[in-house]
Amino acid sequence: LVAATHVDLQAAVKAGRFRSDLFYRLNIYPVVIPPLRERAADIPLLVDDMLTRFCARHARRLKGITDKALRALRSHSWPGNIRELENTIERGVILAPQDEWIEVEHLFALPFGTPAPEDAINAAGSLEHSADHEALDALCDTLLATGIPLESLETRLLQRAVERARGNLAGAARLLGMTRPQLNYRLKKGAPGRELSGRELSSTG
Structure with missing residues (x-):
């Protein structure tokens, strides 16, 4: 039996929100998996697997995901964890043109005119991430040195x-x-x- 939860069950037992007898029956070999935002290095592998799965499901042929789109995925905070990533990749598979690349605009669905959290629109009208600016400044400083x-x-x-x-x-x-x-x-x-x-x-x- 494998059980998963995002709740701290020990704290829930102490607070009386979870049955202690059930907790001790389940708590044989606990495995703690960090949230997606804490393991950004896993995102490219997860994306590859999801692309294969969703392209087969929707009968799509795509070249893959652009580097810019992958950077956007890695810089996102993922409050919805792995399910949010799955929904995002499936959206990209559906919206990207056949035989083309998945771009940033195919991934993040937002109400018209609403920039994503941590995002901004530059003078050219392109979507940028605040994390990109910081990384670019650090890279420029290194190169200048x-x-x-x-x-x-x-x-x-x-x-x-x-x-x-x-x-x-x-x-x-x-x-x-x-x-x-x-x-x-x-x-x-x-x-x-x-x-x-x-x-x-x-x-x-």
Whole structure:
């Protein structure tokens, strides 16, 4: 018999809100699972499993979830715990276009004009998370302390994105939040005379 609860049963027994005899019958091997907000590292694995399950349930073909959407999931406080995450992922599976990526706007359903808690709308009209600002400021401070020239940093960032996307320029562009032509232009600008490899050329279609 496996029983689950979000209530502190020992406290409930002391307060007279739960039968002590039932508690001692159940309390053989207790397993404490922290709330989802305390184990954000588990979210990518949970999301992968849920995507597989809900795509099969709704007969959907999706490329996956964008890095920006995954960051939004990891920064959310999840007051509804795992069930809220399940509902959020299922909503994204339903709303995302067939054969496309799940974006932030497909995940969080809110009344029109109501920003999510911890969120804000930037000047471009895009959804941003306050946690993103703090993380970005910390990253900028770290990079400034290294003294690396901006041009070298940009070049290496572009190259690293291509490496992470395994040579797929369209995938690298998505990681960087830009279009494929923009990425191509910056790669050529940062490395004069650079020729795209056959793998890159074949994967840009």
